[in-house]
Amino acid sequence: EIMLTQSPGTVSLSPGERATLSCRASQSVSNSYLAWYQQKPGQAPRLLIYDASSRAAGIPDRFSGSGSGTDFKLTISRLEPEDSAVYYCQQYGGSPGFIFGPGTKVEIK
Amino acid sequence: QVLLVQSGAEVKEPGASVKVSCKASGYTFTSNILHWVRQAPGQGPELMGAINPGGGGTTYAEKFRGRVTMTRDTDTRTVYMELTSLTSQDTAVYYCARRASSYWALDVWGQGTTVIVSS
Numbered sequence: 001e002i003m004l005t006q007s008p009g010t011v012s013l014s015p016g017e018r019a020t021l022s023c024r025a026s027q028s029v030s031n032s033y034l035a036w037y038q039q040k041p042g043q044a045p046r047l048l049i050y051d052a053s054s055r056a057a058g059i060p061d062r063f064s065g066s067g068s069g070t071d072f073k074l075t076i077s078r079l080e081p082e083d084s085a086v087y088y089c090q091q092y093g094g095s096p097g098f099i100f101g102p103g104t105k106v107e108i109k
Numbered sequence: 110q111v112l113l114v115q116s117g118a119e120v121k122e123p124g125a126s127v128k129v130s131c132k133a134s135g136y137t138f139t140s141n142i143l144h145w146v147r148q149a150p151g152q153g154p155e156l157m158g159a160i161n162p163g164g165g166g167t168t169y170a171e172k173f174r175g176r177v178t179m180t181r182d183t184d185t186r187t188v189y190m191e192l193t194s195l196t197s198q199d200t201a202v203y204y205c206a207r208r209a210s211s212y213w214a215l216d217v218w219g220q221g222t223t224v225i226v227s228s
Contacts, residue, residue: 035214037154044204044218045154051212088153092213097168098144100154 023089131205
């Protein structure tokens with residue numbers, strides 16, 4: 001079974017700065033079936049990126065995904081206060097399908 | 110507008126069962142797999158399993174096999190998740206989420222149902 005690790009655990013940045021979040025898989029992810037979600041307190045996760053680098057509908061272009069194989073990144077190019085959240089990577093594969101990483105918390109100073 | 114609306118919060122005693130519903134609207138109900146994901150306090154999401162509303166076929170995560178049953182009612186466009194033999198470890202927010210039509214991710218989520226297991 002594929003395991004996902006995310007780093008850093010928490011990152012604290014100022015508005016306008018760039019955030020780079022990492023997700024590493026224990027085995028190569030098939031066909032880049034890797035997604036990123038944003039979750040704010042008391043809310044359901046929200047899909048940001050699918051297939052490693054495709055933005056979901058309605059997601060601002062300051063969010064971008066990259067990577068392949070076992071190493072993936074989510075970049076938030078210009079942080080805004082509303083980007084304060086926990087970000088999860090998720091891989092599709094095997095049964096019953098989806099595995100989530102432990103998350104990275106983004107704090108806005 | 111695509112929506113998944115879940116049933117309300119539940120408080121259960123240890124050993125009991127809980128059944129959570131998820132009503133879909135705004136799309137063809139039988140076209141997308143629906144997943145159940147739970148999130149314990151302070152933890153990340155955890156996939157429990159999935160149901161194909163079209164044929165009713167299900168797949169469950171190993172951890173929940175034998176305790177979870179997912180069903181659907183095509184007349185009311187509703188899927189259900191029943192979890193039995195509850196313990197305090199099952200205290201969590203339970204979400205239904207739709208698998209996207211053309212890619213492998215969960216593009217629409219219900220609002221979540223809080224289940225508290227306590228004596």
